Amino acid sequence: MITLAVPRGPSLAALARRRLVRNRPALAALVMLIAVGLACLLGPLLTGHAPSRIYPDLVRVKPSLSAHPKPDAVRPAIDRLAFRMRLTVEEYSVSDHTVRLTLTSPKPINERSLSYLPRSDLFGPARVLERAEYGRRLVVEAPIQRLYFLLGTDVVGRDLLTRCLVAGRISLLIGLTATLVALLVGVAYGAVSGMLGGGGDALMMRIVDILYALPFVFFVIVLLVFFRAGLWLVLVAVAAVEWLDMARIVRTQTLALKSRDFVRAAHALGLTTPAILARHIVPNMLGPIVVAATLLVPRVILLESFLSFLGLGVQEPATSWGVLIAEGSRSLESAPWMLGAPAGFLVVSLIALNVLGDGLADALDPRLSEPS
Known part of the structure; x- marks a missing residue:
């Protein structure tokens, strides 16, 4: 069958x-x-930013593929930081994503105040290149951070x-x-x-x-x-x-x-x-x-x-x-x-x-x- x-x-x-x-x-x-x-x-x-990380100097930044801070935004940020540090910016120059500053004060400058630079998230740790006038004049150098905000x-x-x-x-x-x-x-x-x-x-x-x-x-x-x-x-x-x-x-x-x-x-x-x-x-x-x-x-x-x-x-x-x-x-x-x-x-x-x-x-x- x-x-x-x-x-x-x-x-x-x-x-x-x-x-x-x-x-x-x-x-x-x-x-x-x-x-x-x-x-x-x-x-x-992978974005390089924590979701709760706040950048006070980069509020309402427009979407862009280029890095921040922009060249025209570096000097205003330096002036704001110098005001917080109670220092005066005598000279200022930018080259190869590095900023060089000449800071002056009527009194000897406390180098701890330079910590304001990396706290701003726009600059890296500052390095003192020269001291003059009994510490009332400092030449410092700090790297400029490269931050990207694709959606602002x-x-x-x-x-x-x-x-x-x-x-x-x-x-x-x-x-x-x-x-x-x-x-x-x-x-x-x-x-x-x-x-x-x-x-x-x-x-x-x-x-x-x-x-x-x-x-x-x-x-x-x-x-x-x-x-x-x-x-x-x-x-x-x-x-x-x-x-x-x-x-x-x-x-x-x-x-x-x-x-x-x-x-x-x-x-x-x-x-x-x-x-x-x-x-x-x-x-x-x-x-x-x-x-x-x-x-x-x-x-x-x-x-x-x-x-x-x-x-x-x-x-x-x-x-x-x-x-x-x-x-x-x-x-x-x-x-x-x-x-x-x-x-x-x-x-x-x-x-x-x-x-x-x-x-x-x-x-x-x-x-x-x-x-x-």
């Missing part, structure tokens, strides 16, 4: 991977998101590129974590509600309606009564309400799918309700779920921005794209790059998420035929 083996077709995961690879816009969006994530994770270690600095002199990358960690963490919670809670709640039907479904949906009726800001204020404002409060507040939309979407899809023939066949074969949900219902609505999730990530990020703008979200010294955008909006006329830099990171991430969501929806749709 000859037994013929029936070849099995590719799995849903293999088909989805194949379709996604062939979708160039979605693949480009995925690469962009990975690049943004890696930049936020590793970029602050903010209102207090912090590197904006470093702050945008560090802020991206917080924004993406909030977006992904809250979306994951919304997926887990919303999918489970909506699927169970749709499969129950009748009175159980009505009761579960009325609970969702009651939670919808609670003002979000009021809910956050109540949480602030018991907890301090910060990152974890934002995560709890956002995750506690964002699963409601996901639950409704999943319930609607479940109601449409449970009357299909393949679900009836699964019931006839004796499969339990949890098995039907896990093997038939949820896999057949992955497309809408993924699309809703990719749209939820930017919405969560924008919601966090709203809370941070009100002072209820991420607090200093931590920062996020929403906090930076709020700061940039207050300095739009004098320093537009402070708004453009974090907004650019946010817009690129949102567009990439939307494009990737559309690509994943097509890749995970079991109704689409495999292209030849």
